[in-house]
Amino acid sequence: MCGITGVFAFNEIGRFNLPNISLATETLEHRGPDFQKVFVGDFVALGHRRLSIIDLNPQANQPMSAEDGRYQLVFNGEIYNYKLLRQELESKGVQFKTESDTEVLLQLLIHEGKDALNKLNGFFAFSFYDQQKEEMLVARDRYGIKPLYYLEDEDRFIFASELKAILKFGIEKTIDTNSLYTYLQLNYLPAPMSMVKGVKKLMPGQYAVVKKKSVEINSYYELKNTFEKDFQGNYEDAQVQLKALMEKAVERRLVADVPLGTFLSGGVDSSIISAIASKKVDGLHTFSIGYKGNSYFDETEYANAVAKHIGSKHQVFSLSLDDLYGYLPKMLKSFSEPFADSSALPVYALSQLTKENVTVALSGDGADELFAGYNKHAALYRLWHPGVKEKMVNALRPLWNILPKSRNNPFGNISRQLKKFADASQLDIQSQYWLLASLQNARKSTDLLSNAVLEDIDFEGFDLWKEQLLSTLNTKSINQSLQLDQELVLQGDMLQKVDLMSMQHALEVRVPFLDHELVAFANSLPEEFKVNGKRKKMILQDTFRDIMPEKIYNRPKHGFEVPLLDWLRKDLKLDIENKWLDKERIEKQEVFDWEGVQALKKKLFSSNPEDSHAHIWALIVFQGWWEGYMD
Known part of the structure; x- marks a missing residue:
């Protein structure tokens, strides 16, 4: 590396x-x-x-x-x-x-x-x-x-x-x-x-x-070729082959002349990697992040359960909001171009702390895009196979429009998801995917940009890129949506995040799920092996249930998120107002529109913030990058 x-x-x-x-x-x-x-x-x-x-x-x-x-x-x-x-x-x-x-x-x-x-x-x-x-x-x-x-x-x-x-x-x-x-x-x-x-x-x-x-x-x-081959066999046959390929993929990634461990969040993906590795490495070291005082985001309980089950030497790095704030300046300087997935911050912290113990770490990245692990996949399945519940969600669109929405608490997150689902039900297949894959629509994006920038954008060129990208999704197919995820989300977001954050600390992160033999096999499987109206990543969960503690199943998926909304509204409020998104700075920069930025800040500090914190974060990250490389 x-x-x-x-x-x-x-x-x-x-x-x-x-x-x-x-x-x-x-x-x-x-x-x-x-x-x-x-x-x-x-x-x-x-x-x-x-x-x-x-x-x-x-x-x-x-x-x-x-x-x-x-x-x-x-x-x-x-x-x-x-x-x-x-x-x-x-x-x-x-x-x-x-x-x-x-x-x-x-x-x-x-x-x-x-x-x-x-x-x-x-x-x-x-x-x-x-x-x-x-x-x-x-x-x-x-x-x-x-x-x-x-x-x-x-x-x-x-x-x-x-x-x-x-x-x-x-x-x-x-x-x-x-x-x-x-x-x-x-x-x-x-x-x-x-x-x-x-x-x-x-x-x-x-x-x-x-x-x-x-x-x-x-x-x-070409990734598309791996979706053109159909698996020949039943569900049990697929499980046997998946287990063999996973074990080979992990074993290949254990070759190193330096200390090695695994990331263990407590989710299914990293738990599978850690469990397999623990059978091949004596005293395997595993590492995870916890959040002090925020049980909604903290997954320490599950990571500890897996570590105990597999017998690994587990370390939990428990962080407060103040700890995260301490990592922020260096992380912002580390981006060679803007990257606003806020989960990069805990990955940055985890990488720095893990590097104090090992030089190589295995991660569970890639499993969601291969086996349909995101809430988006469950939503698409329900949009394309609607029942009474789905029709009721659509009928209650006026209610979802007025309820408070936020990613940072259970009620607000459910309200947010229901509104997005109801909105998606009104769209064509490709627009449904784009809505669920993006964080902000085109109109709200243009509201944030200055006239000079808007005049320079080639909107026809953007639309052509988007049309070509989405062209592979032409039927109500979960596998086609997974191909899009692997082409867009996986390479643009997930892998870029892990590479940027880990390599800031000279930590090599290896991803067994992306062994190309395993990818080809996963993409050949019928979608009914992966997702239905009730479960995601079905075959992955079922195949390794015998080596996992039952505790990690049937629990909400959080991803590697951070309590960003509270942080922006409290600890970072003064920096937002007086530094990153100050009026004088915005107008001098001539990149963003002051009125649009002001409206977004007002939304952030309102009782119904929706996803404003994610959009504010994107502007903060841009400003940090601008200072380092463009100013």
Whole structure:
């Protein structure tokens, strides 16, 4: 696990960027504190920050070269099947100098080029440069677990693990207004978008071939193909296969030459990962976050129950609102582009505290998008299979409109969900999904933007992107909605959050649910194995019920949320009024509309805040990012 960056100059003007490689690499120190090195050639420069996980020997440092320096590789991630690939290469006469997966990847690329991508089981972003051919191969893993930003113009191709490194090459810093418009609706930016005009993210499963006069981008993996194969067997057959694939996926991710543990929230997903790992690792260390004085969000009880059941060495980091406030300034500075999923804050805290004990942690991310674990999936199922209750919820729309709504207490949250369900029932299939997947509609987003920004937004371009994205959802199919989740929510929100927050503390987080063999299997299952009108993630829960304490079943799903509303209305009120969303600042910035911001603040401090706290949070995060990178 590391940080990578580099530049490919197309001409003499582009070569002026080569000396910037050291400064750009230094910005990624948090991703790899163990070693820094750069390679500078005639037209290419590569930089690497190393977090040592497999083969701690200095010979495994990067950039790694081969055949007298003809080939250069910078690589971020892990290749879990590297030992098998090594054996295959050794049978062909290849000799190795290290025990690292990096050298295996280097030799595999030398011998097989881009065809090597389909052989890799792992998560990665890398750049492989052939000096003799003057050609670079840049690639990203199948699901976007590891990030890769890039910029292409007539003079150069720049790439990096984070946007902040690309900014060190002296690019023009202009807000991408379409991305800002998207961010206000989703609270995150999915690939290929970034907040800086001209910078993009390489899509999951894509690779780029860079030469002196061209950049050609193609896909080596397409998620849609995994939904086109139907599982042949019954529910019991599927359970047997799921258990075997899960155990293999976890076992693959236990390979490390440094201390390793798991995140254990007390939910089903992390509990399954921890339970399987505990059978293979003696004295497994598990870690979770608790909230002092806020029982609605605290899940410590369930995490402790699982830890006791599996016999792990469990640590609970119990935080107060004051503790979270203490993490906020550093977290805001850590974003290389705005990211407003508020659960990033506890992930930031958990990562920092976990890193004091281990260097690698396994997490349960990805299960909800594979097996239909969100409330959204239950809502879509009920929208598409309405009964008496669903019709009654729709009939009572006027009542839901007037009741107080909030995510931060049980009654307000139910009222909020019922109103959203009733609103969704009036829409077409694709609009139903977008409503349930987004936090703010287009009209409310435009209300927050200045006239200058609104004039610059390409609304037709945004609508076309959204139309193409949602085009895969053309029937009332839960599996089609899961494909959308994996393409949008998983890579744009969940994986980006974990990577950003964990790598701020040089903690490698591995996600067994996204083993590509497991993903292909899960996506081949019929949707009735996953969700019905009463249960979510059915097959996942049933398959591992024998190794889980019964306590974690039949309980509300909270996710990794924080008590954000109370925090904003109390501890952060003065900062909201006098710092982040101050009138003078908003008007000087010329990004947001003061009247729209003022109306949102008024909503936040009212008796019916609805989701205003999430929208305020998005503005706060934007302001923190603006201060660090754009001001």
